[in-house]
Amino acid sequence: MPELPEVETIKNDLMPHVAGRIIESVTLFWDRTLQQPSKEEFTRLIAGQKISGIDRRGKYLIFELESGYRLIMHMRMSGSLMLGRDNPPPHTRAVIHLDNGSAIYFNDPRKFGRMQLVKDCGCVLGKLGVEPLGEQFTVEMLAELLANRKTPIKGILLDQRLIAGIGNMYADEALFASKIHPTRPADSLTKKEIKQLHQAIREVLRLGIKNKGASVTNYFRPDGETGTAHRQFKVAHCKNKPCPVCGTPLERIRLHQRGTYFCPNCQKEDY
């Protein structure tokens, strides 16, 4: 499940191979992968566009085109991008043909991933919250985001309108690292806990990027390799394993309709 570190890795891996290339055409194998504009307009507009760079905002990947257009992608649950020049792999939903004979395959078994071509990014990215690795994201800002909110803290971390890029895996990791129980009401966190959580969020995301993303399910890097970040996970997807800190069996609960992993000893429910 591509979250911020996975999308950042895709961006870094892809950049040297596509910067300066011209998109000759795009083939769609599953029409709903394209969100906007219409297939006809998209096909017409995308041909001949030169890629000047790639950016990332939250979990969105943004191809910057020299004309000013932006090709924005979201991998959702199972999407990944592959570089190649042979036959597209199984579950390829779209192919971006480049002018040197290579191609970017939009691979997405579950068909949840989306791409769209826009002139103004604002309508797609405008509602996103702060970049957790950016300078703007301070302890004070996190404190403001949590104030007066009764929602479980994990729900806040997953809300892309508040902080952009954290998903289920890294939310669990950040809460474990800061010893905070996932169901704690957001406004019940102490100043000290907020500071620990702030630091933990940045650390787990940076470690994820350093390890080229976590390949728990469908995530692959553009060269087909897996990331190694999941090997560093202390609780996420570690069902039935002992806590790496105290040895207590990790627990899994359902929160916000998501599997949530934590240590019942290190992350106390009461406060």
Added chain:
DNA sequence: CCCGGAACCTGAAGGC
């Protein structure tokens, strides 16, 4: 405004 739940999808895993 907020919250919970369904929908979108397919493949893997678990139960019997």
Added chain:
DNA sequence: TGCCTTCAGGTTCCGG
């Protein structure tokens, strides 16, 4: 072995 059910979770939408 094989069929059937459940689960995986990012985002959007809808109803209360």
